[in-house]
Amino acid sequence: AQTVTQSQPEMSVQEAETVTLSCTYDTSESDYYLFWYKQPPSRQMILVIRQEAYKQQNATENRFSVNFQKAAKSFSLKISDSQLGDAAMYFCAYRSDYGNNRLAFGKGNQVVVIP
Amino acid sequence: NAGVTQTPKFRILKIGQSMTLQCTQDMNHNYMYWYRQDPGMGLKLIYYSVGAGITDKGEVPNGYNVSRSTTEDFPLRLELAAPSQTSVYFCASTEFEDSPLHFGNGTRLTVT
Numbered sequence: 513a514q515t516v517t518q519s520q521p522e523m524s525v526q527e528a529e530t531v532t533l534s535c536t537y538d539t540s541e542s543d544y545y546l547f548w549y550k551q552p553p554s555r556q557m558i559l560v561i562r563q564e565a566y567k568q569q570n571a572t573e574n575r576f577s578v579n580f581q582k583a584a585k586s587f588s589l590k591i592s593d594s595q596l597g598d599a600a601m602y603f604c605a606y607r608s609d610y611g612n613n614r615l616a617f618g619k620g621n622q623v624v625v626i627p
Numbered sequence: 628n629a630g631v632t633q634t635p636k637f638r639i640l641k642i643g644q645s646m647t648l649q650c651t652q653d654m655n656h657n658y659m660y661w662y663r664q665d666p667g668m669g670l671k672l673i674y675y676s677v678g679a680g681i682t683d684k685g686e687v688p689n690g691y692n693v694s695r696s697t698t699e700d701f702p703l704r705l706e707l708a709a710p711s712q713t714s715v716y717f718c719a720s721t722e723f724e725d726s727p728l729h730f731g732n733g734t735r736l737t738v739t
Contacts (some may be wrong), residue, residue: 516669557670557717557730603669612677613658613724614685617669 514539514606518618525594526626532579533589533621535604543609546580546587551620552600560602563587565609591623599625629653633718633731640708640738648703648734650718658721659701660728661685661693663714670717676701708738 515538525531537546548560563571563580570578575595579588591598604618634649652659657678662670662685672685676695690712692704701720705712715735719728 518669555715555733557719557728559727562727605669612675612683613721613726613728614660614672614675615662615670615728616686617671619667619669 514541514544514608514616516604516606516616516618518604518621520621521619522622522624524624524626525591527594527596529594530590530592531594531623533591533602533604533623535587535589535618537585537587537604537606537616539585539606539608541608541610545607545609546578547605547607547615548576548578548587548589549603549605549617550598550600551603552597557603561589594623594625596625596627599623631718631720631729631731633716633734635734636732637735638737640705640736642708642710642738644708645704645706646708646736648705648716648718648736650701650703650731651699652701652718652720652729653699654720654722654729655698656720656722656729657698658724659695660719661691661701661703662717662719663687663712664717664733665714673703673716705736710738712736713738 546563550558601620605615660675661673674693676682718731
C-alpha cells in the first residue's frame with residue numbers, strides 16, 4: 513500500500529505571507545494522482561488542488577500552488593497571501609490510477625494564520 | 628442539491644452496542660466510500676463500493692459491515708462497538724473513477 517508522509521504537524525504564518533507544506537509519498541507506480549485537501553474546524557473535507565503525475569507542469573488554483581517533484585516523490589503545497597480563512601488542517605493524499613478512486617492520506621498539517 | 632448526507636452527526640455508544648451510520652447521496656454517483664479519521668491522523672478507508680450490489684474492503688475493514696442495495700445509500704454497520712472504533716466517520720462519493728470525491732460532513736462516534 514502507498515504511504516503518504518507529512519512531517520510538520522503545525523505551521524504558523526503571518527497573514528498575507530506565504531507558507532509551504534511538505535508531503536512525500538512512497539509508490540512503485542508511474543501513473544497516479546496527488547491531492548491536497550483542507551479541513552477547517554467545521555470538519556468538512558474540501559479539495560484544494562490536484563496534480564496528475566503524468567503532467568510536468570505544477571498545478572495552481574488561485575493562491576494555492578504545488579511543487580511536484582516526481583523523481584523525489586515530493587508534493588509540496590504553497591499558500592500565498594495567507595488569509596485567516598486558510599487556517600485549517602491540510603491533508604496530502606495519493607490515488608493510484610488503477611484503484612477505483614481510493615485515497616491514501618497523510619496525517620495532516622495544521623496551519624495557523626496569525627493576524 | 629444536498630450532496631452527501633450523513634446521519635447522525637454525533638453518537639455515543641456503549642461497548643458491545645451496535646449501530647448503523649447512514650450515508651445518502653443524491654448525485655447518482657456510482658462510487659461511494661467510508662473513511663474513518665482518528666484524532667491527529669489522516670483518513671483511512673474502511674469500505675468502498677463501485678456500484679449497487681458491489682462492495683469491497685479498504686484498509687481497515689475489521690469490525691464493520693456495509694451494503695449497497697441502491698445507488699443512493701451506503702450504510703456502515705458496527706456490530707459490536709469497541710473503544711478502538713471511537714473516530715470521526717466520513718462518507719464520500721464520486722461519479723466517475725477519475726472525478727474528485729464529494730465528502731459528507733462526518734459522524735463523530737464515541738464508544739465508552
